[in-house]
Amino acid sequence: MTRVYLEIGPKKVFACSLEWPGWCRVAKGEEAALDLLMEYVPRYRVVAERAGLAFDPGDPEVVARVPGDRTTDFGAPHAICDLDHEPVARAEAERQVRVLRAAWELFDEVVAASPEELRKGPRGGGRDTSKVYAHVLEAERSYARKLGVRHGPYQSRADRDTMRAELAEVLSRPWNPGGDLPWPPRYAARRLVWHVVDHLWEIEDRRQ
Structure with missing residues (x-):
């Protein structure tokens, strides 16, 4: 399992990994965002392996949901969740x-x-x-x-x-x-x- 939080904007949702910086994808709806995040496993693996890290994230586990805003809908992960503190x-x-x-x-x-x-x-x-x-x-x-x-x-x-x-x-x-x-x-x-x-x-x- 990999811990993920969802940033929920008015129209779009970001799914972001807490353990793997930068592994974030945005789509229309929670399930679509999670599905897209997993579609990008092979591409993010290239980054992790360049860093010398094994990347085998497993299924996403949603551990938090945070409200987004127009920046979320624009396409940037803008919200800071409690776990970041x-x-x-x-x-x-x-x-x-x-x-x-x-x-x-x-x-x-x-x-x-x-x-x-x-x-x-x-x-x-x-x-x-x-x-x-x-x-x-x-x-x-x-x-x-x-x-x-x-x-x-x-x-x-x-x-x-x-x-x-x-x-x-x-x-x-x-x-x-x-x-x-x-x-x-x-x-x-x-x-x-x-x-x-x-x-x-x-x-x-x-x-x-």
């Missing part, structure tokens, strides 16, 4: 960072191996590869501020790597409730990894 031991923190680093590596590899022009949506929309990449990096800068890591716009790849190293260092620390961080680290790791792999998979799907 539980203490994070060093082993869990370091494991989350391994998954985050794996997601970064795979995303960079997919971007490098993909054409600039990606298949457009049915209405002709959708970013091309360089714009997806830039969007992910800019979102990371925004997310990092929720953990007290602040950087200006990147001038080089070294700037990006410096910020990512600081993010990884913050997330690798043990954590107890309290303090003044807007995001608890467990949620932050989930949101960071989810955003990277969601766009990684988008590029993979749209370059075919």
Whole structure:
């Protein structure tokens, strides 16, 4: 079994794993979200194995339901559940960072191996590869501020790597409730990894 919580928006539902950061899928309805989450087991396994972790999650067990909002319906896991405020031991923190680093590596590899022009949506929309990449990096800068890591716009790849190293260092620390961080680290790791792999998979799907 793998512990999952459901973020229930007005129109859509996110199913998110508590143990595996970034393994989240959204659909219309609880069962559809859970089914889609399990459909993505093979794709998430690539991330887990790159992190050096065995990934055999078993069936999902819903342990919490939290209210979502328009951001949920837009397609981002926005709600912080009570379980995210539980203490994070060093082993869990370091494991989350391994998954985050794996997601970064795979995303960079997919971007490098993909054409600039990606298949457009049915209405002709959708970013091309360089714009997806830039969007992910800019979102990371925004997310990092929720953990007290602040950087200006990147001038080089070294700037990006410096910020990512600081993010990884913050997330690798043990954590107890309290303090003044807007995001608890467990949620932050989930949101960071989810955003990277969601766009990684988008590029993979749209370059075919």
